[in-house]
Amino acid sequence: MRDSQREFAYTRADFDRLRQLSRDYSGIQVPDDKFDMFYSRLAKRLRALGLSTFRSYVDYLSAHPDLEFTEFINSVTTNLTAFFRENHHFEFLAKQALPQICKQSVGRKTLSAWSAGCSTGEEAYSLAMTLHEHLPGDWRFQVLATDLDTQVLRTAAAGVYPLEAVARLGERRLKQWFQKGVGRQDRRVRVKAELREAIEFRQLNLMRDWPELSGFDLIFCRNVLIYFDRSTKEALAKRYWQALRPGGYLFIGHSESLHQLDTGFEALGQTVYRKPER
Template identity: 40%
Template sequence: MNLMSAELTETQFKKISQIVYQLCGINLKDGKQALVRARLMKRLRALKMNSFDEYMKYLDHDSNKKELSYMVDVMTTNKTNFFREPEHFNYLCDKILPFTKSRRMRFWTAACSSGEESFSLGMLLRENISDIDTRDIKILATDISMKMLDKARAAVYGEELVRDIPPLFLQKYFNKKKQGTANVYQIKDNVRKMIQFGWLNLMDPWPMKGPFNVIFCRNVMIYFDRPTQQRLINRLWELLEPGGHLFVGHSEGLSAVSHKFHYVRPAVYKK
């Protein structure tokens, strides 16, 4: 069979959707069949399979759940960039950090992808907290994609990904290197040491106890249905300290779920 002609049937699509929903809460709505097929084709090619029938049987016998992990990897969207949604970082620098005198501060980026959000946060903390190296300040960065976490831990970015970073930040917080014939930029150790990267499925029990001063959970809930959003928001509330802040994506306000947060401004909430 020509792989390009491999078809994903409605039954197979529904089964994949159910598996993905149960695994990580992503709601693959009707109409996403072409997208799911396109993304799963990557797995068929990697496994040298010719049909989705073959792949579904392989999933059924995936006793160590390794393929399920790969499947979630290709299903998740990992669009990000440095200082994305800058209004949030401006608010953090202007309205939160100047009024936080505690020696201990904890931040969580709850869907860190390839690390740009977490490193943006680390750079801004170093810029805005003059005595940061004498304080206990750490960032937890988690994601469900092992592939993205590997990229984040390497902390190496091509020229196109750092193009919009202010030149002063690029000079101060990145080491320029050669990778083949291309220039790449690696985050310096003084920022990297602030961040602990870890694998986490937001649907699972969470090992960390908090409390966090600030949680970034941005552009995650758009993939969840309302009951899943509701459960997640309640759990985030529990992990924030009183007065702590939650940042969500600008397309994700909390108006669709019931919550105890105080609305501060678009996509910013306070406990």
């Protein structure tokens, strides 16, 4: 887009200041090719605030972080997800991880899982479905699902999706875990209460302290590490190591790796990692 076609004045210096603020706040690395994306995503914020230039928006954002940073991050982050995306992780969970966790957990019949960067909730619900279907009947579990973006968290907590989003789940899962809408909602489904109540959705900035989060058997953090530089990836992986129980599992995205990072994890293949039991 040429400068003459833009509604608001926008320079490379504005972009550089905005992506530095994004990195400082969220750890997200913004590459050079996102220049136009930042303009298109943030123009609506300038309209809402009655501002005429991106420089004035940067100044406003810097002066009023408590008021505007959530809107800023919501605007510039991308949320792409699906039910049972990268299904090999859920197959590994059902066939290998859960039997091993049950075997090693003498005297304990509870499981704790975390979907970090849960987006609109499909991953967290897929995780909860897998746990319901494959844990022994006398076991209980709880899933924590977190994201920086408050808008996607509202969608996730509501648990309402278009029919197209669940088309590949199969008839059995659709009947067991979803209610079909009626009337004007007939092209939508809602996750049943039993599944929604097993998940706590919460806003969380992974770059901030979260000392209360620990004792997890499973952490899914998929397609999140790709946004960070090497040192941030390593630091975050080490924090996940601390948050996991001995013998716990970390699942990351297919395009991500902990290779050559000092984390303490054992690589199991297909972007699955395990914290040693000792």
